[in-house]
Amino acid sequence: MxxxxxxxxxxxxxxxxxxxxxxxxxxxxxxxxxxxxxxxxxxxxxxxxxxxxxxxxxxxxxxxxxxxxxxxxxxxxxxxxxxxxxxxxxxxxxxxxxxxxxxxxxxxxxxxxxxxxxxxxxxGEVIGCFGLTEPTAGSDPSSMATRAVRTETGWVLSGAKRWIGLASIAQVAVVWASTEEGVRGFLVPTDIEGFSATVIEPKLSMRASIQCDLKFDGVRLPASAILPGAKGLRGPFSCLNEARYGIIWGAMGAARDSYECVLKYSLERLQFDKPLAAYQLTQQKLVNMLLEIQKGTLLAIHTGRMKDAGTLEPVQISVGKLNNCREAIKICRDARAILGGNGITLDYSPLRHANNLESVRTYEGTDEVHTLILGSHITGIPAFR
The missing domain is CATH 1.10.540.10 (Acyl-CoA dehydrogenase/oxidase, N-terminal domain)
Structure with missing residues (x-):
């Protein structure tokens, strides 16, 4: 609007x-x-x-x-x-x-x-997935238990991953595993023997999406399956930063849609003979939403310009991911409140967005992880352990 x-x-x-x-x-x-x-x-x-x-x-x-x-x-x-x-x-x-x-x-x-x-x-003819998170390790990928052992002809992959998007419909999986030479990435065809993907359900969030449990039961891979350039956690982290960057923008899309939904609703919905939008408390909610959407979008644009200029640092991505997810979920919840009881139906988007953002807020680094990345940056003291 x-x-x-x-x-x-x-x-x-x-x-x-x-x-x-x-x-x-x-x-x-x-x-x-x-x-x-x-x-x-x-x-x-x-x-x-x-x-x-x-x-x-x-x-x-x-x-x-x-x-x-x-x-x-x-x-x-x-x-x-x-x-x-x-x-x-x-x-x-x-x-x-x-x-x-x-x-x-x-x-x-x-x-x-x-x-x-x-x-x-x-x-879009080939779908890929990305296997990093494990049942016992999300925020701490350095403790991953999935392991690849070198053989005379290639590798044998064993272990499990969890919350892997698209895996049940993917043709190829990028899988990160511990090896004798550190964490390495492998390209695993999903139709290979020993690979299985099980859809995680039921879910209260991200329902129009697919997340899976993966199991690797002695999957035999050729030597050519390894990603030659990726050694150590720098490999997967470089990909995570790309995804985190996109979330900075995406979260503001969910927030904006929720705001626009309830702005229209509050102008049309009558209570005590005048529209909801005519009440001071409603206007306060709408203004607070608008301020955070404008600030979050400005942050996204600035971050994007830095990325295009080649000057963007990982800690700056954490600023955007932490702030925009946190503000977006509050906007969606406040929007649901303006809708009253109607807001719990799928006729309106805010609660669906809020539920989805519970996942977005968690994946690619939780609030706590990004807070500690920023805390370490400003104090010089890592506080992860």
Whole structure:
């Protein structure tokens, strides 16, 4: 809504960036909004939209070469914001596919691996997943128990992963495992013997998305399965930072959609013979939402410009991820309150967004982890243990 961009943040975006925003917004309006309530209710991920996203250039869009779109960090962020205004689950698909699986291959893979997988993944013809988190280790990946042992012909992979997005529909899994030479990444075809993916359900959050438990029961991999450039935790962390960056934008999409929903509702809903929006307490809620959305979007744009300039530091990503998730979930909850009892139905988006943001707030680093990253930065004292 025009009156909601009170700081005129659109003036900070180029004509190409605004055109991309309008294109993705139109896709969300046409393909996601009319269906998302049913998808969420039925815990259904619409696989048919994957190739449509590929055709729009949304998969691996910040990567260059190998059939990838080669768009800027800001353009990628704008797309993530618009997708999450539809639903976090759909934005998460683009993040897992592009920021995690494709980035791992693009950044750390061999030329053969890049040429084999990236073009099909960019088109949405091949789906990837990213196996890092384990049943016993989320925030502390250094303690991972999944192990790969070298053999004469390659590797044997054993262990388990949890909360792995897309795994049951993926054709290739990027799996991180401990080896004698430290943490290494492997490309694992999901139809290989010994690999299994079990969908985690039922869920109260991210219902229009897929998360799985993975098991590797002596999976035999050729020597060519290893990502040659990734040694140590720097490999997976570099991918996580790409995903965390997208969340900075995405969370504001969910917040903006919730705000716009209740602004319209409060102008139309009558209580005591006047619209809800005419009451001071309602206006206070709406103003507080708008302020945080504007500030969070400004933070996202600034972070994106730094990323495009090559000056963005990981601690700065933590600023955006921590702040924007924390504020977005509060906005969605306050929006639900304005809706009253109607707000607990799937006719309105805020509670669905709030439930989804419980997951977004947790994955790619919890509030606590990002708080301690910032705490270590400003004090010089690591406080993780």
């Amino acid at each position: 025009a009156n909601s961009d009170v700081l005129n943040l659109d003036a900070l975006l180029t004509a190409d960036e605004l055109e991309l925003r309008d294109t993705v917004r139109a896709f969300v309006d046409a393909r996601i909004r009319p269906n998302i309530a049913a998808w969420y209710e039925d815990a259904f991920f619409p696989v048919e939209v994957v190739k449509e996203m590929g055709a729009l250039g949304l998969l691996g869009m910040h990567l260059t070469g190998y059939g990838c779109p080669g768009r800027s960090a800001v353009e990628y962020g704008i797309a993530e914001m618009e997708l999450e205004a539809g639903d976090s689950g759909l934005r998460t698909f683009v993040s897992v596919q592009g920021s995690l699986a494709m980035t791992a291959i693009h950044k750390w893979g061999s030329e053969e691996q890049k040429n084999t997988y990236l073009p099909g993944m960019a088109r």
